[in-house]
Amino acid sequence: MTASNGSGVSLQGLRKYFAAGKRVTTAPKRGAIDGLDLEIADGEFFVLLGPSGCGKTTTLRCIAGLEEPSAGRIALGGGVVADPAAGLFVPPEKRAIGMVFQSYALWPHMSVFDNVAYPLRHRRKGLSREQLAREVGAALALVGLDGLEGRGPAELSGGQQQRVALARAVVARPSLLLFDEPLSNLDAQLRQRLRQDLRRVHEEAGGTSIYVTHDQAEALALADRVAVMRLGRLEQLGTPTEIFLSPATRFVAEFVGFDNLLPGRLTGREGERASFLPDGWSREVSGRAPAALAVGQRGLLAFRSANLRLHAGAAGEGAANAFAARAGAIAYLGERFQAEVAVEGQRLLASLPLAAWDGRGDLHHPPAWHEAHVTLAPGDAVILPAEEAGTDSATTDTVAAGAAAEAV
């Protein structure tokens, strides 16, 4: 498979409104896009991540040409394909793309061979029968399905159907591949296996891939860069490591599994290191803060329960980020215990390693320690800017569901 030529994607000021009946509302509705700017590099595996209704699928469909944007510009490989202000819209059949749909969308009245050959027949006319058969065979071999050309889609399992859809998307050697939550209809084990195949096909095809998902684990495993979206806007853009370890907003933090969030004030900083006083606490916590946050500003301290360790006994003198704690209910999570703790009068979630259990007492009740303390490495505590008033808290339900799905 040869490398593509100039297949970067550029979105400038992308907006999409859905009409409510006959009126077009300017408030972003579910699935609408509200001013999106993205530059996706040639050959990148780019993931759009977010809860349902955040506009990621709409964005993908605008890039594919299956939806017309209300405003903004979309350019594929340097050529503008959509610009409502200039009255320009290139229909999808004229854009050199391949797409894998969530429901596979295999045509039931055609065999596997005809399904995969379809884009070849219409995008690269004039191929002889042998050439066609060779290309189709190569595409099927790439996804591990050689020998199944004669079957009908109804005779295949879900995973096989998805592979056929993938073969169909790459067979005409498009420079841009689009994926619309392709793995969400499959069970967890199959998802793991197909994930690796997707990445492999992307490497071998050599083009750009844009992948839409609500599953955080998929995004982290596959992406070169991730764009987290919410209510039609970009929340954060970065590498998987940046998103996972250094979320920029409360929404992203909750989405990637930060389950302790404390509002407070930034009290001092040296470079990246900063000290933060949560509301109602008597001592400061040291953590990491982005440069944009100034001393004295309000902010939010975020850390994962996996990083807040519970220990027996009193905190040692001079230990950084060590606080007295009282342990509450314990839950068994498989690779560790999660404990509810009371620190400085507030309820937090902390972790106990499996080794800490000595078998005394009930699994669900706190260990009978006279004293306990929690420790938190400063590098694991992220300080975020405070949210504006009137943040939509309805999304926390979907966010919590996404985080919970990932935690299991």
Place this chain on the structure above:
Amino acid sequence: MSADFPAGALRRPPPDFLSPRRWPYARLALYAALFFILVWPVLMLVVGSFRSAAPGFDGAWTLAAWSGTFDSPGTGRAMGNSLVLSLVSTLAATLIAAGLAFLSERTDVPLRRGVTPCLMLMFATPALFYALGYAMLGNAYTGSANKLLQTLFGTGAAWFDVETWTGLITVMVLKKASIIYLFLIGPFRALDPSHHDASLVSGVGQLGTFFRIDLPTLTPAITGAVLLGVVAGLQAFDMVLILGWPQDIDVVATRIMSFINGAAPPDYARASVLSIALLAVVALLCILQSRLLGRRSFVTVAGKSGGGRRIRLGRARWPLAALVGLYLFLAAILPIGSVVFSSFQPFPGLYEGYSLQHYRNILALPRVVDAIQTTFAVALLSGFAAMALAVSVALLARALPPRRAALLRFVSLIPLAMPGVVTALAVSWAVVSVPGLKQLYGTFWLVTLALVVVVTPFAIQVANAAVTQLSPELQEAARIAGASPFRAAIDVVLRLIAPSFLAGWFMAAVIVSGNLEVPLLLRAPGLNPISSVVYSLYSSGDFSAASALLVILLLAKAAIWGIAWAGYRAWVAVRGQRRRRLLGALAGDSGVPPSRPAAASA
């Protein structure tokens, strides 16, 4: 171990109140009733073809009918005409219906919101009404369309004559397209948009995708529609009678009628032979269709729907909208308007002096008043009987093993294969063959029974749709909450079915009131409903009086529907008020407002 069971406990849980196991005699009675009205008439039709006299009269066994019927040139011609008419009209109607369905469901053509309501109106208009409307519009002598064009363009001769082959086929196509459209609209809506999108991103444009992807997926639905159209075409009666007979165009159904009403003495045997031939052809077509489609199963995996995005037509919008508008005008507005218009004309062909005179006149005629009463009674009774039977069958079929349920469903569709004349004939033979029922012949009850048979397949579709929505869990939940089986049946099943029952009753009554064939065949004094009075007014040249009576029928249907709808809204409002008062009382008692918002009225 012995447990203390509460009083009233049984050793085994009783079947639910409506389950067939609980009512074995009722189940047998239902089977017997179905057999008598659906299967027995066909059997007796076959027997009747070997009899030399009318049903109920003494006669001999004879093979004369079988040998003679197919030899006569009239019959051969009628069969040929039926075939040609049916095939040509179905082909054209399917093309129009598929185009309309595609435009109204998948594109943004203007006027698309009016298409389905208009075609439902056409479907509900009886063929008699339709045929008369066109006859008055386009006949060569007094047709209003002809007169209009002559005055506008000043020519002497008539522009067109609807009472010809071309006219007949055109009118049939227009009406048939509405049936096929309503049949196709469901499958069109169910088309998975991602299949369409996948083709677009593979490099094929909108039109190519329609022909390569959408149409093939719809093949089973379209084949079913074509079959339906061909069967309906073979059974055509009303339109041929009104538009075709002046030109001696005869089809199978009208030939059967003329064997009985047009020969002296009436030749029931030949009528029966021809009926059986028709049934055989239809049965063959149905077997052919199930063989053709049985092999290929187009199972589509339902995924996330992309909202069914509509195709933007661009420059083609207005020409296509004009075509859609033209069809709606020709097929719906024109015939209905024509009937209403001529009811105000003093004479057909006279274009001044409009008045309500015809309405006054016909309402003064005793036979018209009789007809209105008869129609009302027959429609009410047969509608109710058909729906009651249909609901019982649907509830029964729920509990049967699949093969028997399929057999039941097949049997219930038998009347679809028979035109009204054949049903009337078969029911006549069936009734006189049972000793004791013989005196029903020639009475009101025979007509009612025949109409029940005619409308049963339709009623069963409505009942099935209503009953399949009832999951058994609904009754089980009532039982767990403490309701007895009887209460669970009443509170859950009957109350949930009630709206569909009433709607089905009304629609069946509408179909029955527009039926011409059955009362025409089973002529008897004092037995003529509105449809046969309209026909006799028309045949004696009194077009305007016929139109007036048709308009009265239409208004009566609309009035009943209006009353039913208003009654439903009133009931919903009263129920909402009762609920609010109850919730208010609950809040008052505890001082805490209920957790559900009280404004949840329907």
